Amino acid sequence: MLVNPRRITLRVNGLNHMVTVEPRESLLDVLRKQLGLTGAKKGCDMGSCGACTVMVDGKSRLSCLTLAVSVEGMDIVTVEGLSRGELDPLQEAFVRNDALQCGFCTPGQVMSAKFLLDIIPKPSVEEVKYYMSGNICRCGAYPKIIRAVLDAAGEVKRNG
Amino acid sequence: MVKVVKTRVEFEGRFRDEYTVVEGEPLEGWSPKSGLKIVGRPHPRVDGAAKVTGSAKYTHDVYLPGMVYGKFLRSPYAHAKITHIDASEAEGLPGVLGVYTYKNAATLGFGGAEKVFKQEVTYQGDVVALVLAQDESVAEDALELIRVEYEPLRPLVDPEEIMGLDSSKDRIVGPKLYERGDLEKGFAEADVIVEESFKTQAALHNCMETHGSVAHWEGDNLVVHTSTQSVFNVRSALSEELGIPQSKIRVVSEFMGGGFGSKFGAGEYTVVAAAAARLLGRPVRIVLDRVEENLATGNRSQTVQWVKIGAKRDGRITAIHLKGLVNVGEDGWVADLGGPAKMMYHCPNVKVELYGVKTNLVSSTAFRAPGYVEGDFALESAVDELARRLNMDPLELRLLNYATRDPVTNSEYSSKALREAYLKGAELIGWRSEPRVVRDGAKIRAKGVAGAIWWGGGGPPAYAEVKVNADGGVTVLTATQDIGTGTRTALAQIAAEELGLPFSSVRVVLGDTITELRSPGSGGSQTLASMGPAVRAAAHDAKNQLLEIASQVYDVAKERLTIREGSIFRSDGSVLCSVGELLGNLGDFSVTGRGAREPNQEGYMVNTFAAQFAEVEVDTETGTLRVLRLVSVHDSGMVVNPLTFTSQVEGGVIMGMGYALWEGRLVDGESGVVINPNLNDYLVARCSDVGEITPTYVEPEDPHTNSLGVKGIGEPPIIGVAPAIANALREAIGVRLRELPFTPERVYSAIKGINPRPTTAKYL
Ligand code: FES
């Protein structure tokens, strides 16, 4: 039933997974349907909302616009990979500052914020707004998202 | 002792009588002065960790073994007749398990199938066919193989055009009338009269989680996961459509990705998924994509409004007349634009006339404070013009005409602190202490104000159970929903406070009809004021039982015992035992308290209020408008959780800002096709758009609303945002903009006194 199936290895959250995919399948669909990693969400499936954000080789990527076959062998990190047992300081900052409401956009927000802090550990408010603007939050949690990212930036520094 | 009580309950301004079963004695009311320890303090959400780690499971995240994907083929035309349809090629595609059109819809096995699949489609996005397939991609491929020929018919999408057509009288609904006093006399008494007309656009909800359901059968029991604001509404609709008793249906919505009014019913996707799952004997998932979401799930109505206000020279308003057209789409409902005109001001003579107009667009639906957002924009903009004509401060004019009793029923308010809210907001924005207009090169900054009124008193029926377990853990059982408002957290605080057990020991179960604890839908800003008191009553019952048990086990008079921080104390302050010990010694007994929302008190009007102040900056060279500051001061009774409360306010304000500045469904006036049904072209606020928002509150004591003294906060924050911005913009550029949204093109054209370039695209 699959059209032109390919068997590929996807390295997700540090583990290698074998999957059979169609060349047209997005990374988002493969993560969600085959690997059970449903943290990344499908808000639009057309690159407008950022709910599907993951990291590929250290850069934030919209997994709905990324073909699974194109990231074979690359290092993929999803929101599930951020916390092992305990929350990442960034996730803690999101909870502490109430940077979420319905929570549907939250995994994408967290991943975009993670990328921002990786490249700019002490961002200004303007930088936070700029880097977080690819992620829509229809509940309008933006003011507290900004606060959480700035708070985490302090936290990240405290933890060295 | 069980008692049945009849009581009046309001939902978004509509009243109905409800019977409710109450047990136990009424509780002493809480207020901000009650010295509460957990309620009234900021608490991060109890489900925060689940949401930030991605472990929270939404409907979209439900993938069941053997699950079948359902996809709809939707009409590209706003109005057309299907002259030929051939699904044979689609049916022949490997992996396709069924294709349904109007020809074979009846075989899906539910009553309303003919209404879902029609030969004549009446809006773009109307259902033409359904494909059921083993895989999502196969379903999508199959959609493309269905051959459909349409005979396009003339669509009518513009209400103003329809009102002028003799042939379309059957498309007009109403008028819906309201009248008090003598309007003519009111205008005759007036020294000054302003007459204004306004237009507001259709807004699309765009919840981040699109509408969707996953249905499966366990024997003859149906289980449905769905993204809904009301599990019980979905259940009753399914029972009716499928012809099976409610007790055989379980509806689950544990986490849901946003609900702003369009997720109240079952929706055809849910009914179709359930029917198809019954037919195939396999789970069926139907989740709408973003474009379907924007075409087929409803919207805030587009409106055209005429407002006339008369006043004495000293500012006293003598008459208000509002006439409105409401674009209800195919068969929507006429939202009450007249709410603010009727309720905001002390004015003896008021008339509201509303006409619904049916068009070839999807049926309109509720959207965060439906009607009031549109109506408040018109009323509060007109009141601002009145202040100009009278040469009065717009805030003074509002305070002068302040209603101290509900002008519609003449009843007392359960509480009203809007005056305090206005004064607090004025202070925070520097209304009196700073200049109201500042020019800075090509940029102008200015301030505006608007008031808002809404409902949110809640009421029965709402039931809860509170279980205290042998390990000292507490489970709050309800069947309400948490649609992102923080309901779980607030209910946990209430239970912990009443029980005297730690907040961290409380777990809240919701979003599941299996509890059979009837709860209201999450809308109308009613959840907290309905469910909160029920949870408190249940916790109180559980506490009583614990004390009773302790009194018998330890032979101490019950009156001499209290529970604090997880332990039972004697009146001398010494610890008797921990709650865990007590129950553990009884063979791991768990106590179950039951509680009901008490009836509403008679004779009081329960309303929520807000004073909203905007400071905007206009770039006169580009027409770009930015909201630099928005101060939103609320009277929603006592605040249970200031952290999540302010989140609600910020979210509502931001949505109101989007409505004022960018959002709007653009429809091609000729073909009736929606031009921007996605999140690239339909512009919602993003992080970089947000200026400084000051969410705050005044906290009146309210002994008349419920045992917590709380009122709702979900909707009030969106209501006065657009008019506050409109009034600030008027102050800045000296011209009144009367049509939403205030796009740069419109603002620029207004400044230059030119007409925007004509196109066939309209905000409808
Ligand atoms: S789902 Fe990928 S950007 Fe929206």
Ligand code: FES
């Ligand atoms: S929290 Fe609901 S969309 Fe962001």
